[in-house]
Amino acid sequence: MDVDTFRSRRGLTAAAVGLPAAVIATAAFVYLAFPPLFDAFWGTTCGAIGSWLVCSTFLQHGFTTGVLVGIAAPLVGAYVVNRQMALIGEALAHTAFGGVAIGLVVGASVEWLNYPLVFALVAAVLAALGLQYLAVTTDAYADVPLAIILTGGFAVGVAVISYGEGVAFGREIESYLFGNILFVPFENVQLMVGLTILVVGMVALTHKQLLFITFDREAARLARIDVWFYDTLLIVVTALVVVAAMQILGAILVAAMLVVPVAAAMQLTSSFNHGLVLSIVFGEIAVLAGIFSSYYLDIATGPAIVLVAIAIYVFAILNNR
Amino acid sequence: MLPTSKMDPAIAAENVTFAYDDQPVVKDVSLTVEAGDFLGLIGPNGSGKTTLLKILLGLQTPDTGTVELFGTDATSFDEGTRLGYVSQQSSEADTTMPISVREVVTMGRYAHAGLSPLTTDDHRIVDDVLEQVGIADLADRQISSLSGGQKQRTYIARALASEADLLALDEPTVGVDAESRDAFYDLLHELNETGITIVLIEHDIGVVTEHADTIACLNRELYEHCGTERFLETDALERAFSSARAARSTSAASGD
Structure with missing residues (x-):
C-alpha cells in the first residue's frame, strides 16, 4: 500500500518532469541535430549511388517523410484497427483537409500564418476531440458520427477554397488532396521527425494501457486504467499521424497507411x-x-504506395489459406 | 490516498438501487463482504446478479446508495492491483484480434506495472498461472482459435495473475469441462484459505454451497445473506425463484 502510494507519486513526478523534458529534447533534436544528420546521410547516399533518385532534394524529403510515415501510421493503426475504428483516419484526414483550406486562405493574406499544415493539425485534433466527445455521449464510435465528420470536414474545405476564387491554390490543394512526394518542404520533414519521435515514445510508454483498452475495456476499467484518458490520447495521436502522412498520401488515401499494413499483418500472426x-x-x-x-511506372506516388500495401494484404490472405 | 485499516470490509454496499432506464434491476440491496470471505451470489436468471457485481466493483454507478471497496468509495477506488474479475461475457475483440493467450494473461500484471516495463517477476507470475490453470501448452495460440472453455480458463488465469485481494467471478466455468471445473474450484478454495476475498456468481447451487462460507440470494432485492449452513435452512431460494416465476407468469399473462 505504502509502496503503491510511493510508486504513483514517483510516477506523477516523473510525468511532470519527463513530459516537458521529452518535448524540449525532441524539439532540440528536430531543429539542431536533425538537419546536419539529414545532410550527412543523404550526402553519403548520393555520393555512393549517384542517381537522381537519391540526389534530388525533393526525393530526399519525400523518402525521409515516407519512411517515417511507414513507422508512425501502422504503429497507431494497430490499435485503431483492432478497435474497429478503421475509418477514423479517413474522417480525421478529411477534416484536416478543411484545416488546410482555411490555412491556405489565411496564409495568402497573412504572411506569418502561412503554415497550412499547422491549421490541418489543429482541425484534425479538434475533430478528434469532437469524435471522442460523441463517442462518450453516444457510447460508441458508431459510423454515423464518423460519416458526418468526414463529409463535414471536406465540405468546409471545398467551401473555403471556392470562396476565394481570386486566389489560386490549384497545385497546392491538389497536393494535399492526393499527396505529392515532390512537394514536401524541409519544415514538414522536420515536423514529421518530431511527430514520429512523439508517437513512438508515446506508444513505447503506454503500449500496455492502449492494448488493454483495445482488447477489453471492462477489464481495463477494473484495473483502474483511465480508459477515457487513453482513448483521447490514442485518437489525438491518430490525428497527428494522419496530418503528417497526408503530405505524401493525400487526404483521400491517407487512411490506407493506418489500416492496410495492419490488416495484412493481422492475417499472418x-x-x-x-x-x-x-x-x-x-x-x-x-x-x-x-x-x-x-x-x-510514372504514376502518382500516393496511389502507388496504397496499391503496393493492398498487394501485400492480398498476398497475406492467400498465404494464410 | 487514505490509508485503509485492517478492519475495513472488502465490500460494503448500502441501499444500492439501480435501473436501466425505467427497468429496476437492483433494489435497495445492502451487503457486507468481510475481507477473507467466500461469498456465493445466487438467484434466478435476470435477477440482477451481474449488475450488482459490477456495481460492487465500481464498474457501474448505482442510482442511489453507496458502495465501498476496502473502505474507499468504489467509483473513486484506484487500487486496480487489488481487484480481479472474470466476467460472464468475454470481450468482442477476442474473436477477431490477433492476440496470444500469454499476452491476454499478461494483462493481469498491467495494473502492477503501470507505465513501467514488465519485470521478470511479472513474467514468472504469468508462467506460473498458465501452468496452474493448465493452459501452458496454449500460451502462444491466438485466443480466437480456442474453445469456449479454453478461453474461459485464459480469463481465469488473467484474474489470477493480477494477484488481487478481491476476486470477483461471474459464472466463470461456463463451457469448461467438469474435470478442470473441479480443479478450478479447488484452486479458488486454496486461494480463499490464503486470505483472498472471493465473490462468486454461479448457477450451480451445489458448487456454491460446497465452497462458499456465506451465500447471498438475490432477485432484484436481497432475499437472504448469511452463512451457508444457515442459508440452507431458510426458504430464501424458494422465495426468490418463485417470485421470479410469478413475475414471468404475470408478464406472460399481460401479453408482454
Missing part, C-alpha cells in the same frame, strides 16, 4: 506484439516499393 512489428515492416515495404514503382 497470432500475437499482437508480433503483429505490431510486422505492420511496420509492411508499411516500410509499401512506402519504398511505392516510391520506386511510381518512379519507374
Whole structure:
C-alpha cells in the first residue's frame, strides 16, 4: 500500500518532469541535430549511388517523410484497427483537409500564418476531440458520427477554397488532396521527425494501457486504467499521424497507411506484439516499393504506395489459406 | 490516498438501487463482504446478479446508495492491483484480434506495472498461472482459435495473475469441462484459505454451497445473506425463484 502510494507519486513526478523534458529534447533534436544528420546521410547516399533518385532534394524529403510515415501510421493503426475504428483516419484526414483550406486562405493574406499544415493539425485534433466527445455521449464510435465528420470536414474545405476564387491554390490543394512526394518542404520533414519521435515514445510508454483498452475495456476499467484518458490520447495521436502522412498520401488515401499494413499483418500472426512489428515492416515495404514503382511506372506516388500495401494484404490472405 | 485499516470490509454496499432506464434491476440491496470471505451470489436468471457485481466493483454507478471497496468509495477506488474479475461475457475483440493467450494473461500484471516495463517477476507470475490453470501448452495460440472453455480458463488465469485481494467471478466455468471445473474450484478454495476475498456468481447451487462460507440470494432485492449452513435452512431460494416465476407468469399473462 505504502509502496503503491510511493510508486504513483514517483510516477506523477516523473510525468511532470519527463513530459516537458521529452518535448524540449525532441524539439532540440528536430531543429539542431536533425538537419546536419539529414545532410550527412543523404550526402553519403548520393555520393555512393549517384542517381537522381537519391540526389534530388525533393526525393530526399519525400523518402525521409515516407519512411517515417511507414513507422508512425501502422504503429497507431494497430490499435485503431483492432478497435474497429478503421475509418477514423479517413474522417480525421478529411477534416484536416478543411484545416488546410482555411490555412491556405489565411496564409495568402497573412504572411506569418502561412503554415497550412499547422491549421490541418489543429482541425484534425479538434475533430478528434469532437469524435471522442460523441463517442462518450453516444457510447460508441458508431459510423454515423464518423460519416458526418468526414463529409463535414471536406465540405468546409471545398467551401473555403471556392470562396476565394481570386486566389489560386490549384497545385497546392491538389497536393494535399492526393499527396505529392515532390512537394514536401524541409519544415514538414522536420515536423514529421518530431511527430514520429512523439508517437513512438508515446506508444513505447503506454503500449500496455492502449492494448488493454483495445482488447477489453471492462477489464481495463477494473484495473483502474483511465480508459477515457487513453482513448483521447490514442485518437489525438491518430490525428497527428494522419496530418503528417497526408503530405505524401493525400487526404483521400491517407487512411490506407493506418489500416492496410495492419490488416495484412493481422492475417499472418497470432500475437499482437508480433503483429505490431510486422505492420511496420509492411508499411516500410509499401512506402519504398511505392516510391520506386511510381518512379519507374510514372504514376502518382500516393496511389502507388496504397496499391503496393493492398498487394501485400492480398498476398497475406492467400498465404494464410 | 487514505490509508485503509485492517478492519475495513472488502465490500460494503448500502441501499444500492439501480435501473436501466425505467427497468429496476437492483433494489435497495445492502451487503457486507468481510475481507477473507467466500461469498456465493445466487438467484434466478435476470435477477440482477451481474449488475450488482459490477456495481460492487465500481464498474457501474448505482442510482442511489453507496458502495465501498476496502473502505474507499468504489467509483473513486484506484487500487486496480487489488481487484480481479472474470466476467460472464468475454470481450468482442477476442474473436477477431490477433492476440496470444500469454499476452491476454499478461494483462493481469498491467495494473502492477503501470507505465513501467514488465519485470521478470511479472513474467514468472504469468508462467506460473498458465501452468496452474493448465493452459501452458496454449500460451502462444491466438485466443480466437480456442474453445469456449479454453478461453474461459485464459480469463481465469488473467484474474489470477493480477494477484488481487478481491476476486470477483461471474459464472466463470461456463463451457469448461467438469474435470478442470473441479480443479478450478479447488484452486479458488486454496486461494480463499490464503486470505483472498472471493465473490462468486454461479448457477450451480451445489458448487456454491460446497465452497462458499456465506451465500447471498438475490432477485432484484436481497432475499437472504448469511452463512451457508444457515442459508440452507431458510426458504430464501424458494422465495426468490418463485417470485421470479410469478413475475414471468404475470408478464406472460399481460401479453408482454
